[in-house]
Amino acid sequence: MTEKRQFRAIKGTRDILPPDSALWNWFERTAREVFETYGFGEIRLPIFEETELFARSIGADTDVVGKEMYTFEDRGNANVGYPQTIEGVITADAAVRQAWHAGRIPHTYENEATVIQLHEACEGVGQEGGPALLRFVHYLHAIRLGEQLTLRPEATAGVARAYIEHGMHTLPGNVKLYYAGPMFRRERPQKGRYRQFYQVGAEVLGQSDAPAIDAEVLEMLLVLFRRVGLTNIKLYVNSIGCKECRPNYVRQLRGVLLNVKDRLGPDSQRRIETNPLRVLDSKLPEEQAIIETLPRISDHLCADCLAHFAKLKDELKLRGIEYEENWRLVRGLDYYTRTTFEVTAAGLGSQNAVCGGGRYDGLVELLGGQPTKGIGFAIGTDRAMLSIQEGSAPKLSGLGVFVAWMGAKAYPAAVAIARKLRECGVAVELPPEEMKFKKSLGLADKLGARYALIIGEDEVASGTYTLKRLSDGDQRKLSENDLLEYLESERRS
Ligand code: HAM
Secondary structure (H helix, E strand, C coil), rough: CCCCCCCCCCCCCCCCCCCCCHHHHHHHHHHHHHHCCCEECCCCCCEEEEHHHHHHHHHHHHHHHHCCCCCCCCCHHHCCCCCCCHHHHHHCCHHHHHHHHHHCCCCCCCCCHHHHHHHHHEEEEEHHHHHHHHHHHHHHHHHHHCCCEEEEEEEEEHHHHHHHCCCCHHHHCEEEEEEEEEECCCCCEEECCCEEEEEEEEEECCCCCCCCHHHHHHHHHHHHHHCCCCCCCCEEEEEEECCCCCCHHHHHCCCHHHHHHCCCHHHHHHHHHHCCHHHHHHHHHHHHHHHHHCCCHHHCCCHHHHHHHHHHHHHHHHHHCCCCCCCCCCCCCCCCEEEEEEECCCCCCCCCEEEEEEECCCHHHHCCCCEEEEEEEEHHHHHHHHHHHCCCCCCCCCCCCCEEEECCCCHHHHHHHHHHHHHHHCCCCCCCCCCCCCHHHHHHHHHHCEEEEECHHHHHHHHHEEEECCCCCCCEEEHHHHHHHHHHHHCCE
């Protein structure tokens, strides 16, 4: 007997069902509308990329790369039978076994030299073992060639990769791109934190790092948040300097942190070496007093970074954007330079950052492209939805008309009118089987339909239909044309 087993969504992932999905779609649609008014176009990126792309962009010592990525080896042609281990090849084939025992095959395959040695060994083992060993060598090549893949933990690295790959630096003006879709991080799931989560983000890449770009990106973000009714919005900004001034600050910070090392928790102690800036966004209560005494980057910015930050603040004032400076806002990804920001919103508990972003001048260059400036943000859609749903989510119009048909003669007319209404954009439910009148209206009500359209044999004979508004029982008899006109005008109002 087969085992009865219920499958469940993987921990940290979830299904977004109707009617919630309609609200999600509305949010993403509104983001597209707003972003397009600022001249952004959509980029659709692959869900997975080379692991190396993320490691290099986000930084090997970050939590995202160090602990949270879903990485796998793309076997590619290995599916057609590449052996998985040297031992597998050895035991499967006598000639290879002999070569192995004679010491002609290296026992490890960590570097270029062992691959070359393996190639030579293939020639040495002749007809039988050669092909098996050669397949293995190709397998090693595949790994070495970067077929270590990762489900994207974020999209900025992918955008920078695409910018280079498609030579977008030759496009006129700044390149403004937005994206929406799932991201993957193996974090500890809790409210507002998932392993598959969704982002809507935007990036501006080009030759200019004018603070007006930063300010306009922030304005766009806040226009969207206002449009979708997010409440208690707070914008925090900071400047984390550039490659000229930050190393000096980090050195000083590390020095001071070493003096207080014993009073810090294990995570912060480790970060003194790997990434001292991250100590600043520790949330451990016992570390807060110590952090307050640490040197601040604002006292160590070079003249250019100071001027950039001052101009950004002027630009924000010009646009009437309220913000708070937060010197501890360093962000968890290594590619940031100068401007960093985060937005918090109501109803989110400890995971209250609904959006994060900043400047990443130099990322494109780091990935092998031309020197390029960049800035962008990503909104956590899951968190935006949580916040909107805890407040006053808009009532989206669902089902418009439930066609309550009765009698075999009424059915063809019901099918025809349902099709015509749908062509006019009205959402229609047409019961596939005849129902008793009362049951039919009951179901219409439960499905949340605005109207029931009653079609019986009398209606077919007279060519008029009865339209009943379910909220107040208002009823009117309409010809087909009048019905289409009436519903069309209702839909637009
Ligand atoms: P991030 O701060 O890592 O930045 O993520 C941006 C937003 O995604 C967060 O503020 C949060 O709302 C949401 N988020 C992150 N992780 C999770 C999770 N596990 N569950 C639910 N929501 C989550 C970035 O990803 C950068 N790429 C942003 C950026 C774009 N910077 C420049 N351009």
